[in-house]
Amino acid sequence: MSDTTTKLPATPRDRSTRKRRGKYGRDRANWPITIVLVLASLTVLVPLYVTVSMALKTTQQAVSGSAFSLPSPLTFSSFAEAWALTDFPRAFVISALVTVVTVAGTILLASLASYAIVRNWDRKLFRWSFFYLLATMFLPFPVVALPQIKLTGIVGLDNPMGVALLHIMFQLSFSILLYTAFLRSIPAELEESAKLDGASTWQTFWKLIFPLLAPMSATVGIFAFLISWNDFMMPSLITSDPAMQTLPVLQSMFQTQFSNNYNVAFASYLMAMAPAIIVYLFTQRWVMSGVTQGAIK
Amino acid sequence: MTTSHPTVSSSLSRRRFLAGISAAGAMAALSGCGGSAGSARAEVRFYETKPEAIPYFTGLAKDFTSSQEHIRVIHDSSSNLSASFVRSNPPDLGCLNYNLEMARFMERGALSDLSDMPAAARIRPDVQQLVNQYATYPGRTSVLPYSMAASSVIYNKQIFADHNLQVPATWREMIEVCEKLTAAGVTPIYSTFRDPWTVAQGLFDYTVGGMVDVEAFYNRMHELGTEVGPHSEVSFQKTFLEPVTRMMTLAGYSNEDAPARGYGDGNTAMAQSKAAMYMQGPWAFGEIAKAETDVDLGTFPLPMTDDPADRKVRVNIDLSLWIPEMSTVKSEARKFLSFLMQPKTQNAYNKEFLAFGTTKDAPPVTDPRIAQMQDYYDDGRFYMGASQFIPRTIPAENYIQAIANGASIEGTLRRLDQDWARLAFRQ
Numbered sequence: 001m002s003d004t005t006t007k008l009p010a011t012p013r014d015r016s017t018r019k020r021r022g023k024y025g026r027d028r029a030n031w032p033i034t035i036v037l038v039l040a041s042l043t044v045l046v047p048l049y050v051t052v053s054m055a056l057k058t059t060q061q062a063v064s065g066s067a068f069s070l071p072s073p074l075t076f077s078s079f080a081e082a083w084a085l086t087d088f089p090r091a092f093v094i095s096a097l098v099t100v101v102t103v104a105g106t107i108l109l110a111s112l113a114s115y116a117i118v119r120n121w122d123r124k125l126f127r128w129s130f131f132y133l134l135a136t137m138f139l140p141f142p143v144v145a146l147p148q149i150k151l152t153g154i155v156g157l158d159n160p161m162g163v164a165l166l167h168i169m170f171q172l173s174f175s176i177l178l179y180t181a182f183l184r185s186i187p188a189e190l191e192e193s194a195k196l197d198g199a200s201t202w203q204t205f206w207k208l209i210f211p212l213l214a215p216m217s218a219t220v221g222i223f224a225f226l227i228s229w230n231d232f233m234m235p236s237l238i239t240s241d242p243a244m245q246t247l248p249v250l251q252s253m254f255q256t257q258f259s260n261n262y263n264v265a266f267a268s269y270l271m272a273m274a275p276a277i278i279v280y281l282f283t284q285r286w287v288m289s290g291v292t293q294g295a296i297k
Numbered sequence: 298m299t300t301s302h303p304t305v306s307s308s309l310s311r312r313r314f315l316a317g318i319s320a321a322g323a324m325a326a327l328s329g330c331g332g333s334a335g336s337a338r339a340e341v342r343f344y345e346t347k348p349e350a351i352p353y354f355t356g357l358a359k360d361f362t363s364s365q366e367h368i369r370v371i372h373d374s375s376s377n378l379s380a381s382f383v384r385s386n387p388p389d390l391g392c393l394n395y396n397l398e399m400a401r402f403m404e405r406g407a408l409s410d411l412s413d414m415p416a417a418a419r420i421r422p423d424v425q426q427l428v429n430q431y432a433t434y435p436g437r438t439s440v441l442p443y444s445m446a447a448s449s450v451i452y453n454k455q456i457f458a459d460h461n462l463q464v465p466a467t468w469r470e471m472i473e474v475c476e477k478l479t480a481a482g483v484t485p486i487y488s489t490f491r492d493p494w495t496v497a498q499g500l501f502d503y504t505v506g507g508m509v510d511v512e513a514f515y516n517r518m519h520e521l522g523t524e525v526g527p528h529s530e531v532s533f534q535k536t537f538l539e540p541v542t543r544m545m546t547l548a549g550y551s552n553e554d555a556p557a558r559g560y561g562d563g564n565t566a567m568a569q570s571k572a573a574m575y576m577q578g579p580w581a582f583g584e585i586a587k588a589e590t591d592v593d594l595g596t597f598p599l600p601m602t603d604d605p606a607d608r609k610v611r612v613n614i615d616l617s618l619w620i621p622e623m624s625t626v627k628s629e630a631r632k633f634l635s636f637l638m639q640p641k642t643q644n645a646y647n648k649e650f651l652a653f654g655t656t657k658d659a660p661p662v663t664d665p666r667i668a669q670m671q672d673y674y675d676d677g678r679f680y681m682g683a684s685q686f687i688p689r690t691i692p693a694e695n696y697i698q699a700i701a702n703g704a705s706i707e708g709t710l711r712r713l714d715q716d717w718a719r720l721a722f723r724q
Contacts, residue, residue, distance in 0.1 A: 060589045065565040085351075146383055153384030237380040242342075242373040250375050253348045257494060258580040260561050261348070 055079065055267035062262040082268035086250040094160050095229060095246040096275070101164035102228035103221045106171045110220060111213055113172070114179030115205055119191075130180065137173045141166075141234060149237055158240040166238065167228045175220040182216040183209070218283065229276060247272045338362075338369040339626045341633055344388035346374050347616065349583060350650060354392070361636050368629045382407060387621040389630040392637070395440060395614035396685060400431035408439035408619045409627060416638035417441055419656040423677045427614060430512050430681055439619055441634075443643065444652035446615040447670045447679065448578030449598040450503065456483060456573040464597045464669075466605035468543070475550040478573050487572035488551035488701070489563040493694035496701045499576030502611050502682035504544040507601025509536055515686045522721035525714050533717070534710040537683075541706050543601065548701055556702050560584075568592055578611075579651040582666055594666050598673060610670045612679040615652050691716040 054062055055078055056071040082088065113133070120126035141148075152162040186209065194204045210217075235246040251272065254265035345354045351374050358370040373388055381387045382402065393399070402408055411417055417438055428440045452464070460481055465471040475485040489495045505511065517531045525532050552558065552572060560577075561584070567575045568588035575581065576599075585592065598608040618637065620630045636642065640658060647654050651667055653674050654660065661671050673679060687693040696709050 059587050063561070063565055063568070063584070063587045065562065065569070145380075149380045149383045153386065158384055158386075236375075236377045240376065240381060240384055240386055242371070242375045245375045253346070253351070253374060256348055257560075258578075259348055259584055 051266045051270060054262050055270050057263050059261075059263055063260075078263040078267035079271065082254075082264045082271065085253070085264065086247065086268060088247075088268075088271060090243070091245065091247045091250050092271075094244055095248075095272075098160045098164045098167070098235070098246060099225055099228040101161075102167040102171065103224045105164065105168040106175050106224040107217050107221055109168060110172055110175035110179055111210060111217065112205070114176045114183055115209055117176070118180050118183040119188075130176070133173045133176050135173075136170075137177075141170060145233075145237055152238050153240070158238055160235070160239060160244055160246070163231075163235045163238050163246070164228070166234055167224070167231065171220075171224050171227060174223065178220055179213065179216055182213065186212055222279075222283065225279060226276065338365075338367055339629045341368055341370045341390060341626055341630050342373050342388040343370050343390045343392065343633065344373045344376065344378065345392040345616075347393070348374075350646070353646065353649065357637065357642065358633075361633055365632075368626075368632065370633055382621070382623075385623055387623055389620065389624040389626050390633055391619045391621070392443060392616050395428065395431070395442070395617035397431050397688060399440075399617075402621075403434055403439045403619070404432035406434050406437075407621055407623070408434075408437075409622045409624070410437040410439060411441055411618075411620065411631075411634075412438035414441075414631065414635065416635055419638070419658065421655060421657050424655045427612065427681060428617070430515075431686070441618045441638070442614050442655040443616040443618050443637070444614075444647050444650070445612050445655055445674070446579050446651075447610045447612050447653050447667065447674050448498075449596045449610045449670055451567065451575040451577055451581065451594055451596055451666075453567070453570055453573050454593040454595050456570060464595075465600050466608065467600050467603045469603060471600050472546070474573075475547070479550060484552045484572040485550040486547060486552075486574045486576065487558075487563050487566050488548060488555035488576070489558045489560055490551075490556045490698060490701045491559040491562075493698040495560050495563065495577065497684035497694040497697045498578065498611075498682055500544050500548060500701065501541070501697045502684050503576055503599040504540040504547065504601055505537055505683040506609060506611050506680040507599050507607065508540045508543075509683065511680045511683050511686070514683070518717065523718050525718045525721070527711070527714070532710075533713040534707060537710055538706065540601065541700060541710065545700065545706065564588075567594070578613075579667055582651055596667055596669050598670070598678075608673070609678045609680050610673045611682050612653075612674070613681060613685065615650075616646075687713075687717075688720060690720055 050067050053069075053071050054067065056074050056076070057078075058071075058073070058075050061069070061071060117126045117130045148166065149158075152158045152166075157165065190208060190212075191204050194208050199207065230248060231246075232248045232252065236249045236252075239245055239249075251265070251268050254261045254268060343354070343358055345351070351372070355372045358372045362369050376388070378387070378391075378393075387407075420441060424442050424445060425438070428442060456462075456478075457464070460477060460483070462474050462477060463470075465474050478485040488500070514531055514536055518525060521529050521531070527534060529535075548555075552566070558566075560581075563575060563577065564581055564584040565588060566572055567581070568585045568590045570590075570592055582594070585594070598610045600608050618634050620627055620634065624630055638656075640656070643656070644654060644660055646652070647659070648663070651662070651664055653662060653667075653671075661675075662668055684693055684697065691713065693713060696704075696713055700706055700709050
């Protein structure tokens with residue numbers, strides 16, 4: 001009751017504030033920002049349009065020199081050709097396996113390691129192992145490619161399993177950096193109360209810390225997914241059996257120095273992009289919340 | 298902190314966890330050892346990555362496998378060659394472009410000797426000799442050329458006929474042709490300076506190859522090594538100055554947007570008859586044909602002197618066959634090599650992919666687009682591209698692109714000399 005009474009006299013003021021707010025409010029558009037946003041979305045939409053329309057063109061149209069023209073006649077034969085040339089189902093399963101193992105392994109190992117490091121920060125060994133792990137961020141894969149090829153060959157890991165292991169290894173340092181920053185913001189008192197209730201360290205981690213880490217795990221998982229799914233160099237160098245090759249490597253055959261196969265290549269890229277887009281559609285809520293997680297401690 | 302004092306139970310489970318991890322690692326390690334057990338056939342891994350020829354060779358591999366009882370050929374078109382050598386499991390038979398990079402493997406003795414094979418005796422000596430221009434390994438014939446790509450100026454026959462032009466036989470005639478075309482409002486040469494390799498393998502190789510004895514030049518350059526410089530007997534800045542100056546004269550007849558055009562644009566433009574000449578190899582024909590226009594193309598060697606007898610075509614080893622020393626199924630790989638070298642198999646490939654045969658008994662090419670180069674090829678009037686002999690450590694293609702886009706000829710060639718001497722010093 002009191003609500004309505006207080007609101008009534010406020011109406012004229014409300015109207016005036018809306019008028020004043022109008023400059024930046026809902027009523028009038030903020031043109032400079034809109035233009036920037038339109039340009040930004042065009043940088044995504046234009047290439048996407050070219051990709052889709054190229055994939056639906058015939059070879060003859062694809063080389064006509066006009067990328068923006070609409071495909072006519074519409075053809076899906078490029079998809080069929082790309083499907084056959086890359087042996088799509090097999091390559092897709094292998095790519096997916098590598099990615100799943102990478103994502104799961106990265107989340108598991110990085111969270112465990114970060115927990116151990118953060119809770120034992122006062123010990124030299126843990127502190128230095130953190131710096132050691134961070135230091136590996138300065139080592140790009142090409143630098144250690146040759147020894148890695150030799151090593152994986154010797155121990156029989158020159159297959160997708162080895163690629164997944166290496167992906168986990170190379171993702172570890174960045175993921176630990178994200179996790180540790182987040183873990184420091186979790187109060188130790190929470191754990192103390194769990195301890196008082198009789199939980200072991202192992203239980204504390206699984207029942208308390210790991211669920212609390214979920215938003216950060218989403219971020220780490222998304223980064224691991226993108227890097228693993230899109231990687232060309234590591235599978236290309238590490239996998240020795242051509243039948244076990246991942247999608248990005250097989251797709252490289254569509255574009256060489258001497259020949260281009262735009263329509264087939266783009267059809268194949270679209271098929272390979274699909275999982276990343278689908279994953280993003282379902283997880284974008286966590287992507288956006290997750291990306292800012294590490295920003296402020 | 299309480300958590301920094303591990304309880305008994307937590308340390309136990311941590312140990313159990315670590316044990317689990319190591320067990321998983323062991324499983325992963327073992328998983329690599331399974332695979333080909335249970336098959337009586339020896340597997341020959343056949344490495345061939347030329348994209349347009351993949352279906353063709355996959356078919357051959359299948360045919361051969363079904364004709365054999367103890368051999369299965371697996372077509373590999375996606376592995377990384379260098380990595381496989383590092384890992385000590387290279388493919389059992391390689392079939393790919395032969396160049397300076399590939400020659401490194403041969404130079405270090407990684408490829409086995411094939412000189413006792415009957416197929417080796419059928420190869421034209423002057424073609425086999427081309428392999429040795431890159432590198433040699435004493436006492437071995439490790440690489441058998443399978444097909445040769447001959448390249449020269451691609452020209453639009455219709456445009457030439459429309460303007461009553463003859464194929465030029467001398468440098469002066471070449472310039473006249475360009476002048477007449479310009480006067481008639483036709484772009485004489487379509488250039489694609491955005492892709493560095495197209496400048497290097499086109500304009501640069503044609504102009505240099507037409508004036509300089511490429512093989513002798515690089516032999517001398519290797520002997521000189523660190524002494525290469527402004528006062529050495531041969532050098533880029535001295536020997537190549539005239540051809541490269543002429544190259545820039547020709548580049549002046551290019552389309553105006555050449556710096557912004559790439560290989561794909563060039564093929565599209567030629568398919569649409571937008572220019573009269575195009576400095577590309579036979580690989581471009583396949584790309585031009587994709588546009589399905591009825592353009593009528595031919596080829597002629599770029600005349601660089603005023604003597605018609607000096608004209609030569611540029612060649613490169615499109616495909617070559619080799620078997621690594623490390624292969625465990627050499628005799629089976631040799632059988633497949635012999636199968637590939639059968640005249641009917643080899644000639645069929647060359648016919649389909651516009652290449653020239655490497656054997657003494659190879660039939661002449663029939664495709665009108667490349668037939669004009671047959672005489673030059675038969676007479677051995679050919680050279681390998683000058684840009685192909687510069688190690689990749691030196692960004693020669695980019696230097697050449699810079700020249701095409703207006704950098705100083707003298708300065709850039711001088712830098713090439715300095716790079717060459719520096720590399721020789723390091724090695």
